Amino acid sequence: MFEGISEKFAGILGKVKGTPRLTEENIDSALREVRMSLLEADVNFRVAKDFIESVKQKTVGAEREKNITAGQHFIKAVKDELTAFLGGQNEGLVRRGSPPFTIMAVGLQGAGKTTFCAKLAVWFAGENLAGKTEKILLVPADVYRPAAAEQLKTLASQTGTGFYEPPAGARPEEICSGSVDFARKGGFDTVIFDTAGRLHIDEELMEELKRIKTTSAPGEILLVADAMTGQDAVKAAEGFNDALDISGVVLTKMDGDARGGAALSMRAVTGKPVKFLGTGEKPSDIEIFHPERITSRILGMGDVLTLIEKAQTAVTDSEAEKMTRNLMKNRFTLEDFKQAMLAVGKMGPLESIGAMIPGSGSLLKNPEATDKARVAMKTTVAIVDSMTPKERRNHRILNGSRRKRIATGSGTTVAEVNRAIKNFIKMQSMMKKGGKGKMGKLAGLPRGLA
Known part of the structure; x- marks a missing residue:
């Protein structure tokens, strides 16, 4: 993006x-x-x-x-x-009143509301709010789109989220108010309404959404807009804001938007903050919108904090603790090197990660370089897997015969083994230089840093 x-x-x-x-x-x-x-x-x-x-x-x-x-x-x-x-700084979700916390997702048809509702549930469940796991309830309030409820139910099942089964023939405002009572009795922390959309803003849609707002008094009303539609998304936000006084905006499909006009215009035109970005198709592809970090990305200065957050979700606590201990003792091994490669692979496409690394703009412009980097990572993992535990702990014992055996076992060449070891030594050197300084601090950061 x-x-x-x-x-x-x-x-x-x-x-x-x-x-x-x-x-x-x-x-x-x-x-x-x-x-x-x-x-x-x-x-x-x-x-x-x-x-x-x-x-x-x-x-x-x-x-x-x-x-x-x-x-x-x-x-x-x-x-x-x-x-x-x-927007200056991130404006997160604001809890008002006693549980359950209610969020109303609104927007035009095709903007990605239903998918966003599931992503938001995953975000809550991932200890991204108040440091505790949330019990979430997804509510299908779109009674018009064929299979809308079934789609949300499937996503709820895939993400391990609660799903509200609405009574047959219930109106949208009845579904939403009924779900809040159900959630309160069931001990749910957060309720998310997936409302209906239209191809264009019309009076009938707005009146329906106003009724839901009146009967359920949602704590947040989030407009879900397709970033790829540019200024049309901004105009839609103005229309919804005039009718509902929305609390914030979610821009979806940012991974396909190379221009960014909607994100850059939204706050200044509507006066309402962008709160989340949808960055892919997976349930975990959601980012909090941090204006200062986005500015750094646009100006080619990277976004190290978001990169750290992604890295922390890509490794387990035990892996992170082990790597931190090794860093502090200057014992970064080939096994740690392999885990780093695997973590990068879990963090998403290299293109999106490259935008967060200062000075990595050339990676984004060169698909061939990106493909080569992806292959090299897989090759490195295969090479380390072909080593004995002793070799992974001490690369200095890797003589010519050992390297030849590793190449045969990993289906690579001796030259590729040599290259992987050379890259490891470079990274190990970087770790040693930064172990007591910046790198050590980054490695020890807690989960959920914001």
């Missing part, structure tokens, strides 16, 4: 970075390119105009901090303003 605008910004900021002095002329030149990049990314025209004016005010004739260059001052102004336009 954001690949298109990220590449454009990298080019623009690269030119400005070495600028010894900021003048109105060179600032105007850079901002013209920034404005064009925003419009090409399908950012709302008014939002783009306001953004350019804000950056200009912070750079033309403004005093800059000591110890930073003129170019760095400009980049900082762009980063600060972009973060502000995205």
